[in-house]
Amino acid sequence: MTVVLAVVLTVLLSTTALLALARIYRGPSLLDRVIAADLLLAAMLSAVGAEAAVNRHATTLPVLVVLSLLGFVGSVALVRFAAREES
Amino acid sequence: MSVGTVVDWLAAVALVSGALLSLAAGIGVLRFPDVLDRMHAATKPQVLGVLLLLVGLALRLRTAADLGMIMLVGVFQLATAPVAAQMIGRAAYRSGRVDRSLLDVDELAGHQPDPAGPRPQRADSRSGDGGSQAEGGDPRSGDGGQRE
16 A cells, blocks of 8 residues: 555656646746746645655654745745846 | 554545645646636645645654644645735736736726736826836825725
8 A cells, every 4th residue: 555655646746746847947927937836846845745654754844844934935035026027 | 444544544545635636736837827827726726735745644643743743834834825825916916917808807906006907097197106106005195086
C-alpha cells in the first residue's frame, strides 16, 4: 500500500508542478507568473508533506512551516513590485 | 482489521484527494483565460488540497507535537492565501489586465479609477489629479455624490 501511495502521489504532484512550470513559461504578464510560482511552491510543500506521510517521519515538518510562509512573502513582494512597475 | 489500519486507509484517501485537488489547481492555472480566473484556480482548490494533505499527514503521524506543527502550517495557509489572492486581484484590476467580456458584474466600476476602462463620470469635475488617485485611501473632500 505504501509503494502504491507513493507512486500515485508522485505522479499527481509532479504533474501539478509541470503544469505550473508551463504557465510560468507561457504566462503573458508578471502576475500570471506570480500565481504559477505560488502554485509551484504549494506543490513542493505538498510533496514534502506527502513524503513525510508516506515514510512516517516528522523531521521535515519545520520545512513545511518555512515553505508556507515563504510563499506568502514572495507573492506579496512580487505583486507590490508589479503594481509599482505598472504605474 | 485494527484501528491503525483503518486510520492509515483514511490518511491514504485524504492524501490522494489532496493531491487530486492540487492537480485540479494546476490544470486551472494552465487553461483558464484570465488573471482573475487563474488566481481563483490557484487559491481555492490549492488551499483545500494542502489542507487535505495535512489532514492525511496528521492521520499518518498521530502524535500530539506533530499535530501542533501541522495545525500551524494549516493556519498559515488559511491566513495568507486570501491576502495574497486579494493583492493579486487588486494589482490585476488596477493595471487593467481584466478581460471585461468575461465579467458579469463589475462592482468596482464607479469606485476606483482604472487606466484601461472608461473614465468614470465624476472624474470630469476633478481634472488635474490624474493618476495620483490610484492608490486609494486619500480623503475625498467635497465629493458628496460619490456613493450614489
